[in-house]
Amino acid sequence: MLQLELTLVATSSHGALRAAATIGQGVTLLSGPSGAGKSTLLALLAGAIPPQSGTLRWRNQTWSDGPSLLVPSHLRAIGWQPQASSLHPGWTARDHLDATYRFRPQRPDLEASVIESLELRPIMARRAGQLSAGEAQRVALLRALTACQGLLLLDEPVTALPPDLARRATELIASLTHEQGWTAIVVSHQPLDGLKPTAHLELAEGRLRTA
């Protein structure tokens, strides 16, 4: 259970972002016009930027209270796939997973099934700097899924993939979320085939509401 009541007065065009919601287990689709602050909201949940005020609670932990980050990003139970390219260009997919495994539990079964469904095996040893946009997006998704300890934050996770692979990736996100009992927030500007969200939130004009 994720409880959030956050305020961010952003310096960008969309101004203040005020989000209050309680998000339960399962997949929540987060949509809204571009520039509404969807990516900013995920970055707030991930601890990449501090909120200006409000509280953020995950299960019985308080992650942030007011502007202070009580639990820094690396100690949050998250898997986060930002929309922008986020891979270390000098690292392979394997390097990304190994770096995470030094600080989070290893997930060999989960890892193997993600590599299989996303057809990542041939590119596991290639440096991220040499990957195409679609390949990089799949590797970023793989990292988010293996790092996730309960709260999965995906920002337009399949936009660079061809339709069949996008559908398979979406179904994988849905089934893993269900199997693992995760809370997943998936940002998408359009409905995703196979996601079967249990809730749908919309962020518009700086406010979060149930769609």
Next chain:
Amino acid sequence: MTPLLLSLLFACAGTLFTALAALPIAAWACGLPTGRRVAVESLLTLPLVVPPTAVGYLLLRLLGHDGPLGGLHLLFTPAAAVVAAALAGFPLLFRAALAAFEQTPPAIISAAAAAGLPPREVWLRVRLPLAASGLAAGAALALARGIGEFGITMMIAGAIPGRTETASVAIYAANAAGRTADADQLVIAVLLLSGLLLLTVSLLRRGR
């Protein structure tokens, strides 16, 4: 030791010390809010624009007998020449480091943290390696500046032949004494050395 060798030695040692200070300070400064970062950046760039004689004069007051750091007895020793090279190169390396750190896309840094890497690991394994070519270019520039150092060195290290007389100081002395052949030789050597360093900087910048 020959002036050219002394120049190289002082510049290398100076760049090393300056790197030890400039990198952590740049790492700290790039996390500051914009206003404060600009203030820090301007303040620490001062040695680049203030006349070297003025910087040297301030150091003289600081390191002189009755100065607050007079007890170190650094004036007119080789160590003073290292201080001069370090101070002269600092703004160049500091600014290069700040720019290199800021150039790394924030998503790469925050995604690494979100994937479990603590801040120290993010610095050591992500931010420093991704800034490496920029840092190396900054260090080469600081080294070149250290080799060319004249004003601060003259003020605080003097021109003791074989001890603190660097190439740039020796060129001045040779010319003043009418030893044109000596000056010619040194100028050619310094030109070659500095040209080589600048070439290195350009190659490193391209390698980004």
